[in-house]
Amino acid sequence: MTVIHFVRHGQVHNPAGVLYGRLPRFPLSAAGRAQAEAAARILQERPLAAVFSSPRLRAVQTARIIASRHPDLRVRLSRLLDETHTPHEGRPLAELEASGWDMFTNIPPHYEQPEDIFNRAQRFIRRVRRRFPQGEVVAVSHGELLLWMHLWVRGLPFTLETQFLIDPFPETASITTLTFTDGAAVPTLTYCRPY
Numbered sequence: 001m002t003v004i005h006f007v008r009h010g011q012v013h014n015p016a017g018v019l020y021g022r023l024p025r026f027p028l029s030a031a032g033r034a035q036a037e038a039a040a041r042i043l044q045e046r047p048l049a050a051v052f053s054s055p056r057l058r059a060v061q062t063a064r065i066i067a068s069r070h071p072d073l074r075v076r077l078s079r080l081l082d083e084t085h086t087p088h089e090g091r092p093l094a095e096l097e098a099s100g101w102d103m104f105t106n107i108p109p110h111y112e113q114p115e116d117i118f119n120r121a122q123r124f125i126r127r128v129r130r131r132f133p134q135g136e137v138v139a140v141s142h143g144e145l146l147l148w149m150h151l152w153v154r155g156l157p158f159t160l161e162t163q164f165l166i167d168p169f170p171e172t173a174s175i176t177t178l179t180f181t182d183g184a185a186v187p188t189l190t191y192c193r194p195y
Contacts, residue, residue: 021089035173114158
C-alpha cells in the first residue's frame with residue numbers, strides 16, 4: 001500500500017491580487033505559514049519516507065515546514081508537481097473570476113491543458129508507487145493538480161463545469177490523501193483542512 005498526502009501550499013502573499021502561476025517571488029503570507037504549520041502538525045506522526053515539492057517558492061516553503069517535523073527527511077523538488085503553465089500569469093484574479101475561471105480555452109498550444117496537468121500528476125504517482133511500494137510520502141503542489149486528483153477518484157472529467165463540483169476546491173494547506181492498495185487502479189481519497 002502506497003499513501004500520498006498531496007498538500008496544497010499555504011496562503012500566498014499576493015497584495016496585487018494577481019494570478020501568480022509560475023511567476024517568481026510569491027512567498028507564503030503570515031497566514032500561509034500558520035496554515036503550513038497546521039498541516040505539519042497533522043502529518044508529524046505519519047511515518048513519512050519522503051517529502052516532495054513543486055519548485056515554486058510557496059510550495060517549497062510549505063514543504064520545508066512539514067519536513068522540519070521529520071529531521072531525517074529533506075525536501076525533494078519535482079517539476080511534475082509544478083503550477084499550471086498558463087498565459088494568464090499576472091492577470092488580476094477579478095478578471096479571471098469574471099471569465100468563470102476559464103484558463104484553458106483559446107490558449108496557445110505550448111501552454112498546458114487540463115489533460116497535461118493530469119498526465120504529469122499521474123507520472124508523479126507512478127514514480128512514487130514504484131519507489132515507495134509500501135511507503136507514505138508528502139507531495140506539496142497546487143490547486144489545479146489537486147482538483148484533478150479529486151475529479152479522477154470520482155470518475156469525472158476536468159471541464160469548466162466539473163471543476164465547480166468539487167466543494168470545497170482544495171484549500172490552501174489542505175491535505176488530500178490518496179491511498180493505493182495493491183492492484184487498485186484508483187485510490188481511495190480523504191480530504192482534510194487542518195486549520
